[in-house]
Amino acid sequence: MPAAQRADARRNYARILAVAEEEVAAHGADASLEQIARTAGVGSATVRRHFPTRAALLEAVFRERIEALAARARELAGAEDVRAALLEWLGALTAYSTSVQGMATAMLRNGDLAPEHANPCVDPLAEAGDPLLRRAMRAGAVRPGVTATDLVTLIAGIALATEHHPDPAAEADRLLGLVVAGICPPG
Structure with a gap:
């Protein structure tokens, strides 16, 4: 049996x-x-x-979409315009994070997950976005010192900040534009 x-x-x-x-x-x-x-x-x-753990459940719930976003980052990593490629990926991550309740919370480190442990939602995204980010940095399209984890965390923050806004997607896009202005020198 x-x-x-x-x-x-x-x-x-x-x-x-x-x-x-x-x-x-x-x-x-x-x-x-x-x-x-x-x-x-x-x-x-x-x-x-x-x-x-709750984190394990959330990872399973979001796994398919996280894998799709990671695959998109890998596809864009070879793009000629590295700044545009990074911004396209951040836009896709923002769009998904603001459209699915719970994703942003899962992307943040919280009381259930000590900072020294891997975050099953953030880490695969940051790992996939890192080559995109490094290429953009080498091209001078992103300020030095920015990490892929920083970017994923910022997107999570934007999603959380806009979840009760009348038009979360539009507000998230506006806030992403402000973040981009801060991390990407004018091109």
């Missing part, structure tokens, strides 16, 4: 993740783990077995 248990465990994982995606979309990163368990028809211990 171990094979049946493995199939059962896979079904539970998929069901928990589907419910978690809905709950995070509705309630943000602080969605109730107990509510997720109830709606998925499993116990809290089953949720914790699959996702030992």
Whole structure:
């Protein structure tokens, strides 16, 4: 019967993740783990077995989109206009972060995650954006000292600052423009 248990465990994982995606979309990163368990028809211990921390659950919820954003950064890393490529990627990251409740919170380091530990949402994005940023720095399109983690954190801050604005996307674009003016010398 171990094979049946493995199939059962896979079904539970998929069901928990589907419910978690809905709950995070509705309630943000602080969605109730107990509510997720109830709606998925499993116990809290089953949720914790699959996702030992809230950060692990959020990583799973956002993994596909984070991977798509990371892939886009890798595609843009070879672009001729390095400044435009970096700005396109930051725009895509901003658009997604402001359109999905909970993403910005997941991108910030918080009480659940000590600063010395990896952030499962920030680190893959920063790692993917780093070559783009380094090329832009070498070209003089970005001020020295800016890190990819700084950029992802700034985008998270913009998303959080605009989440209750009447037009979060427009306000986020405006704020991104202010950030770009501060990190990118006029070109």
